[in-house]
Amino acid sequence: MNHDDAPACGASGVAPSVVQVSSPAAPYLARPIVSTQWLADQLGREHLVVVDASVLLVTGFDGRPGYLGGDEQYLLEGHVPGAVFGDLLAQLSDPEAALPFTRLDPERFAAATAALGIDDDSVVVVYDSAVGQWASRLWWLLRAAGHDAVAVLDGGLSAWRREERPIETGHVEPRAAAGITVRPERPLWIDKAGVERVVRGEEPGALVCAVPPKEFTGEQGRRPRLGHLPGSVSVPAVRLIDREDNTLLPPERLRALFGETLQAERIVLYCAGGIAATADALALAVLGVDTAVVYDGSLNEWAADPDAPLVVTAA
Template sequence: MSTARLELPDSLVSTDWLAGHLDDERLVVLDASVVGAETAAGFRWLSGLDAYLIDGHIPGAVFADLLEEFSDSDGPYAFTRPDLFRLAEAARSTGIDDTRTVVVFDSGLGQWASRLWWLLAAGGLDRVAILDGGLAKWKAEGRPLETGFVAPRPAASVTLAERPSWWADRAEVRRVVDGEASASLVCSASRTDFTGETGRRDRRGHIPGSVHVPLTAVVDRETNAFLPDAPDVPAGPDERVIAYCGGGIAAAATAFALRRAGRRDVAVYDGSLDEWSSLPDAPLVSLSA
């Protein structure tokens, strides 16, 4: 087999492309699924590992733990992004190294795959793509599934170099809100979370000046595939866009769609509303009154 690196046709690959490359040893396929559940202690995010093991996954896919391995478990909020050292360790634990190409998918609407893609791409990994339509499209087409655990292949070194402009922090968002910096704020939370009618946080609503671009504006609910047209945001082609949601997950899908459409300056506010709403002096707009 050729030792040349496996090149991707795009940052979004089709089920046909993946099916044709599943046996390629240069490819790492990752299931990044996370599930939400109401428990006696309230709502909790749970690992998608059980569904991966029992319900099945794409043959050869390795499970990527977004809750623990690909997040900072010591961070103040769920899914706090890891530092570059932890990200590299997590990547190597799934079989990623400098010789391999990565395709990520999930069992949801693509938001979890988008989050993992964003983490890896923002960390400097170039050969990484999202499977368009994810597991739902793969299953709808009658393609094979595999159950049980798939052990990652041993990985050599992985070279990462952070792209800091891909992330926004609360200080930058505050400067935008106060008119001291220029950027378009895009909220990817649900409609009712955006308006403040619903929400799991003590303070509800959206950051002032935000436009609403939910996950369903970038993903087709019937096929789970990304929509062909980029979401509409009121910003010039070179203006910075900062996407946020509850915890930086759905925002990653919106940010991915915008970057893929050619926008060069797109960032994810990692803390998102989990952080912003916890700050007593951070303003929120509620339309539910």
Template sequence: MTTPVPRIPLELPDDLVSTDWLAEHLHDERLVVVDVSVLGIDSPSGFRWVSGLDDHLIEGHVPGAIFADLIDELSEPGPYTFTRPGLERLARALRALGIDDGTAVVAYDASIGHWAARFWWLLRSAGFANVAVLDGGLAAWRAEGRELETGFRTPRAAGEPTLAPQAGYWAEGDEVRRIVRAEAAGVLVCALPPADFRGESGRRARPGHIPGSVNVPVGSLVAQETRRSLTGDALAARLAPATGGGAAPIIVYCGAGIAAAGTAFALRRAGRSAAIYDGSLEEWLADPEAPLVTLA
């Protein structure tokens, strides 16, 4: 009886891959491409997040891409919108997507990459290292006139992915409070737009930011024309408010932990460790006594 030869994993060049690299490797059976797009809509009942599945199926996606649901399947049910899933729930979701230890994963979204960064963060924090984000996402792929596919693609059969929690990726509310009270060193980074940070806009019951925070909006970390991530000196300049604290721990937050993932991902690419306050302002505002600061 012949023993199966183990499959040699596809090596990703970086945490951020180009459209050229993806096009070159698109048909490699060891690669799983995942569309994690989420859309925000205003409805008569108010603002809400909805799955990008319909656009994925009808408007088109990267050929062979599988759609992943960040709202339900990849979030833990509970009082907050995008609570990170436990390892069992995450492993079940990844297997359903065709992801196991023998696959490389490239994630993208139809926005500015923060949804893909959230997916990257979920996997890396659970010990799945062979994952990258597509630089520029679907917008860059479309702008280059590359092939699109419509309809549903059945995921490949997959085994059980090996997952184990990794330290340093997540922060809890108590850690944030200790920094606010000057009981611990740390830099708090708000990834929301400047107007939200100042308290001039936003959909939350109380406006503003957590005291002592600096503002590094996720939207400032990509080129507006191409949606590709900034690099080098341009990226360093945008991250400077977060990195000016020397070796102090960095904790990034936003409204519900998604924009924070984009900013935290950029910090990691720049060589700085950062953790995401997963509950972010949704959890912070659940405490009516939790302080907020406005600059308006």
């Protein structure tokens, strides 16, 4: 499905116009996702910054899964023409934090966006070489910092390759940029204390878990303590996409997956480490839902606390 052709209703119930170009120079984004055709038509436009945010899943010598930056893949196997590489491991996360992929403080995040050639006038399109969760992470980081002119390439690099669109290899030097003006007051994150209040019923919020089904039930997982937060519903990020082409499911199927949570005053998204939850946030944004917050520490932080409640529903 070409989601660019499907209007999404916002909080007002009014459907915005489909993606269009507002001027000869800068593309205009009316939706949080764009199609490969849209991006192909916009390449080379002023203010457009395309970012490859790929992260690779690898298995260590001890047999444990881990992460590797996708920069070598970007350089040698290729990328969308003109795309810069955004390193979610080393450049766009806090390397000193106790948990992987912890977001940067506002000052360092602004510096990281400058290093990517992004400033307040930039129109950013993010993609990855997997199923879009890494791209949605950077999309959410930018939105949470106050930069709304950002979208995810629907289908990612795999869709771009499948359609035999042009591929470049080698490094692309980002243009000189001042970085975005970070607006840290935007309430798109929730911390552990806030989640605890939601769990206890002291604050409103529908808890939505984006991990795979068997991790939700506690049948599988790599943490010492397994399961999900009390009162959570399961909306696995892996089920939000059409596995044949990696594009998001049509809006009616997304609505069915989220069900009654769409009516909640606030939707609290979490996963293992704050990545898959942003894919759920992207799907909600496509549906015009703007009440989502993401628990950045997610289960990695929650399960490390022996007093934090977890529910196991595995047989």
